[in-house]
Amino acid sequence: MFDKYLIDAASLRNTGPEGAPTGFAFEAKLGYYRGLGLSMIEKLDVSIDGETLPRDAVRFDEGEGALSLDEMETAYERRWPFGAAATILVAHPGGFPQGEHELGMLQQLRVSYLPFPAVNTDTKTVSVSR
Template sequence: MFDKYLIDAATVHNTGPVDAPTGFSFQAKLGYYRGLGLSMIEELNVGIDGEVLPRAAIRFDEGPGPLTLDEMETAFDRRWAFGTPATILVDLPGGFPAGEHTLTLQQKLRVSYLPFPSFNNDEKTVKVA
C-alpha cells in the first residue's frame, strides 16, 4: 500500500571523501502503517540495477545512530515510526555509480498478527550529482 513511498530519490548521495566515495546513503520510510520495533525488521535488501548488495554492507539509522542489520535483530529498545524517514547507509567502494540507475529497496517485516512476513518493495530511477 505504501510501497511507492519507501525510497526518497531526492536524498540519494555518496558518502566519504568527494574524490573517493566509500558508499552512499538515502532516506527511506517504513511500508507498514503502525511502525515497528527494529528487531521486527527481518531484512532490508538494497539493489542497484537488479544487483542486490551484500547484507553486511547495509546499515540503518532512524536517529540515535547507525546499526548493522545483525545489530537490529536485538535492538529491542528502538522503533521505526510510520512516516518517519530513516537513513539507509550502504558501503560501496566508489559510491553510487555515475548516471541514471535503478535503486531498489525491499523490506521484509515481521508483523505480530500476520502468519507470514510482509514484503514491501520500491524502485526508483535515481541519479547522483
C-alpha cells in the same frame, strides 16, 4: 501498501571523502501503516540495477545511531515510527554509480498478527551528482 514511498529519490548522496566516495546513503520510510520495533525488520535489501548488495554493507539509522542489520535483530528498545525517514547507509566503493540507475529496496517485516511476513518493495530511477 506504501511501497511507492519507501525510497526518497531526492535524498540519494555519496558518502566518504569528496572525489573518492566509499558508499552512498538515502532516506527511506517504513512500508507499514504502524511503527515497528527494529528487531521486527527481518530483511532490508538494497539493490542497484536489480543486483542485491551484500547484507553486511547495509546500515540503518532511524536517528539514534547507525546499526548493522545484525545489530538490528536485538535492538528491542528502538523503533521505526510510521512516516519517519530513516537513513540507509551502504558501503559501496566508488559510491553510487555515475548516471541513471535503478535503486531498489525490499523490506521484510514481522507483523504480530500476520501469519506470513509483510514484504514491501520500491524501485526508483535515480542519479547522484558527483
